[in-house]
Amino acid sequence: MLARVSAALLGVALFAGTACAQETTIKFTLGWKTQGSDAAFFYAKDNGFFKEEGLNVVIDQGEGSGATVTRIMSGAYDAGFGDVNAIIQNASTKPQDAPVMVYMIWNQPPFAIVTKKTSGINTIKDFEGRTLGGAQGTPTTRLLPVFASKNKLEGEKIKISNMAPNLQEPMLIKGDIDAALVFNITSYFNLVLNRQDPDKDYKWFSFGDYGLDLYSNGMMVSRKLLASNPKAVAGLVRAVNKAVIAIAKDQNAGMKAAVNYDNLINAEVEKRRLQFSFDKLIVSPEMKEIGVGDVKDDRMARAIGIIVEGYQLARAPAPSEIFSREFLPPRAERELVYTAN
Known part of the structure; x- marks a missing residue:
């Protein structure tokens, strides 16, 4: 009897082990x-x-x-x-x-440039002569030269201010930069959390709309x-x-x-x-x-x-x-x- 119980328990253990292994x-x-x-x-x-x-x-x-x-x-x-x-x-x-x-x-793609509607930037050509805040190494910042080239912008006229990602929206709100190179799904909600209205008060330029169909x-x-x-x-x-x-x-x-x-x-x-x-x-x-x-x-x-x-x-x-x-x-x-x- 004991042998049969032991065998049954062993069988259960082996089955459980097999199930776990799967x-x-x-x-x-x-x-x-x-x-x-x-x-x-x-x-x-x-x-x-x-x-x-x-x-x-x-x-x-x-x-x-x-x-x-x-x-x-x-x-x-x-x-x-x-x-x-x-x-x-x-x-x-x-x-x-x-x-x-x-x-x-x-x-x-979420890669975008965001600016205040009061900045006077109404087209991408208006980025020339302006300062854009970018986090070094991010795709939006790295791809800006391609964005400029594909849209026949004079890239040398666009100044990049390197900064940590968490400083982009605060500096944009304060007016320390004219626009920011961002991920829209991140920046939009950073603005929300900073009590801003990203639809009413900001303009968004998506790279996907300007030749970078990524x-x-x-x-x-x-x-x-x-x-x-x-x-x-x-x-x-x-x-x-x-x-x-x-x-x-x-x-x-x-x-x-x-x-x-x-x-x-x-x-x-x-x-x-x-x-x-x-x-x-x-x-x-x-x-x-x-x-x-x-x-x-x-x-x-x-x-x-x-x-x-x-x-x-x-x-x-x-x-x-x-x-x-x-x-x-x-x-x-x-x-x-x-x-x-």
Whole structure:
């Protein structure tokens, strides 16, 4: 009798061990501190989407959307939310180490120049002879020469004042600079938090409207994970896709998950940020045509060319080195309908 009980217990233990072994842990880094625009990742976790795919996804805050790439390349993280343009930069010199984007989320670029409506800057030509505040190393600042060249501006007449990112809006508000080189989804809400009205009192010039038709942030994975566990990558993409589709219809549910992850966030502001991400960065004619998560190869090739020029890269990576649609769910499952609520 004792032998049969022992055997049964051993069987249960072996089964439990097998079940645990089947669950894959993925270390995932966000692009920055907790924000409403990250809600899909929290929603997927809270609603068991990752667990359904046999995944234990551990989500950590980030240090910048470019830093997502270096965090993954270091081996500290398996996947994350970050800037595809940082992948392009690294893939140019370290193609074997750079991560691969597997689910494009921000179909439109957030790179923009913001100025007060009272500044007298009404067209991009008016940037000549003005001082723009830029954070050194950020894509918006680095790509300004390309922006100027493509729009036939006299770049030498545009002065750049280098500053920390957190000083850009305060100095713009005070009038110490004429305009700031920013990420719109960050700067817009920095202005809100500084009791400004970014729609009524500020003018925005998006790089995407002036010849720099770039892709931006999405979900990327390490080459190691791609090679060792493609099943986990496919599951990760399916889970996040389901979450993105869900919160497009119900932002309150997305924000509930975000607050569950970090109850110190300003839920009212972050809900607006989540909706801003859909309005300005996710929903576009291209996204409606090809579905959320995918890209157009010809546009990606042009975007790579812009980054190669702007960063003076020695080699232009092929689009297939930067983005893989191998793990995307069928087009019908990536039909995103956004309703602000």
